[in-house]
Amino acid sequence: MSDTIFALSSGRPPAAIAVLRISGPAARTAAEALAGRCPPPRRASLRTVRDAAGAPLDRALVLYFPGPATATGEDLVELHCHGGRAVVAAVEHALAALPGLRPARPGEFTRRALENGRIDLAQAQGLADLLEAETETQRRTALAAAEGAVGRAVAGWLDRLSAIAARVEAQLDFADEADVEDAGGYDPAPAISALLAEWHATLAAPSVERLRDGIRVVIAGPPNAGKSSLFNALVDRDAAIVTPIAGTTRDILEAAVMRDGIPYRLTDTAGLAEATDDEVERIGIDRAAAAIASADMLLWMGAPAVAPRGAVILAGKADLPDTGSNDADLAVSARLPDTVAALWALLADRARMMLAIDGDMALRQSQRDALADAAAALDLAARTSDLLIVAEQLRVATRPLAGLLGRDATEAMLDALFGRFCLGK
Numbered sequence: 001m002s003d004t005i006f007a008l009s010s011g012r013p014p015a016a017i018a019v020l021r022i023s024g025p026a027a028r029t030a031a032e033a034l035a036g037r038c039p040p041p042r043r044a045s046l047r048t049v050r051d052a053a054g055a056p057l058d059r060a061l062v063l064y065f066p067g068p069a070t071a072t073g074e075d076l077v078e079l080h081c082h083g084g085r086a087v088v089a090a091v092e093h094a095l096a097a098l099p100g101l102r103p104a105r106p107g108e109f110t111r112r113a114l115e116n117g118r119i120d121l122a123q124a125q126g127l128a129d130l131l132e133a134e135t136e137t138q139r140r141t142a143l144a145a146a147e148g149a150v151g152r153a154v155a156g157w158l159d160r161l162s163a164i165a166a167r168v169e170a171q172l173d174f175a176d177e178a179d180v181e182d183a184g185g186y187d188p189a190p191a192i193s194a195l196l197a198e199w200h201a202t203l204a205a206p207s208v209e210r211l212r213d214g215i216r217v218v219i220a221g222p223p224n225a226g227k228s229s230l231f232n233a234l235v236d237r238d239a240a241i242v243t244p245i246a247g248t249t250r251d252i253l254e255a256a257v258m259r260d261g262i263p264y265r266l267t268d269t270a271g272l273a274e275a276t277d278d279e280v281e282r283i284g285i286d287r288a289a290a291a292i293a294s295a296d297m298l299l300w301m302g303a304p305a306v307a308p309r310g311a312v313i314l315a316g317k318a319d320l321p322d323t324g325s326n327d328a329d330l331a332v333s334a335r336l337p338d339t340v341a342a343l344w345a346l347l348a349d350r351a352r353m354m355l356a357i358d359g360d361m362a363l364r365q366s367q368r369d370a371l372a373d374a375a376a377a378l379d380l381a382a383r384t385s386d387l388l389i390v391a392e393q394l395r396v397a398t399r400p401l402a403g404l405l406g407r408d409a410t411e412a413m414l415d416a417l418f419g420r421f422c423l424g425k
């Protein structure tokens, strides 16, 4: 039998009201010990809360929710006390003195909900993200996950996989018996490619981490193009050193910027010189190349002819005459605030497209990895007409998806997840 746990589930005192939650087999007897008798299920009753010696501690609303149809899946009691520090401390002290009761660890209520099948793993992760959400997009996607959107999508995919698998297996059995090439005539290809299309669309959406850490905008181009000057103008401070000397920026420089409710991570890079004898500059150029490769949006301040694919081409130093901005997407200058504002508008347009999430479902990187594994297996199934291989790959695709629902989550992973929760959640 598990311990009965308790914790303050509302904000830190002092506050108007403090909600103490008690979950576990001894929750009901704890309510009786403190409040005289336990109120009827789901009915708020005003009671005097007393310690073991009978001394009154507070007048509190007491609620009793019998398990298993509760948030944790266990018997649950809530004490709505007055939210002063001394009141909360005294009630916590009285609870800790009861046999079988102990303070909850961070996230322990939610962990019990998961272990008792009240929520799935994706919901638990969504809850953790929801508690940490700072922007509107993060909040929406975390809420969708917490409400079970990810778990439902994955469960739906698993159902479809097993439906396809069942028909393929039936076909294989039939072929054995009838010994004909094309018995039954079930072709799994349309159902498989429909699933694959959905998975690729889901993988194309930004990850939870991306929504949290910001869209990576990298400024790159040849030396002295004005990259650092533009970086400073965008972050609105002298973060990067600017000089007329080519090769001024040696290392990667990053700054987080929140603009129009969109989180960005801006990166200034070393100028991409063709050849250099300078060891430091060469390392800087290698790092610039790596930053370019990992950019969500690349701002290219160089000749359009040699711009990396997909880059936004900027004609820099637009305040100077004849900067040759004909083939550029935008002419900018750190010295012309209007052009910097125009660049922000362009970034916001692209960022919104990038962040547009269908049904608000964003996956965490680990969930994306699992889905990508499943997609790789399904991809193999899509490329063959050998039903034995199709059947095997359907089985392979099932495993990582089942893992997403926590059906094989390890203790270490659960400890890390619930450690992110605050106390009382």
Ligand SMILES: Nc1nc2c(ncn2[C@@H]2O[C@H](COP(=O)(O)OP(=O)(O)OP(=O)(O)O)[C@@H](O)[C@H]2O)c(=O)[nH]1
Pocket (backbone or CB within 6 Å): 222, 223, 224, 225, 226, 227, 228, 229, 230, 241, 242, 243, 244, 245, 246, 247, 248, 249, 250, 269, 270, 271, 272, 316, 317, 318, 319, 320, 332, 333, 334, 335
């Ligand atoms: N007129 C004008 N000069 C600029 C502008 N932007 C930068 N400069 C000048 O161009 C020179 C190089 O600017 P940086 O911002 O250091 O250029 P960079 O691309 O970061 O150079 P590296 O880090 O060396 O690759 C400096 O002397 C700046 O003052 C601009 O918009 N207009």
Ligand SMILES: [K+]
Pocket (backbone or CB within 6 Å): 223, 224, 242, 243, 244, 245, 246, 247, 248, 249
């Ligand atoms: K420079």
Ligand SMILES: [Mg+2]
Pocket (backbone or CB within 6 Å): 227, 228, 229, 240, 241, 248, 249, 269, 270, 271
């Ligand atoms: Mg620079």
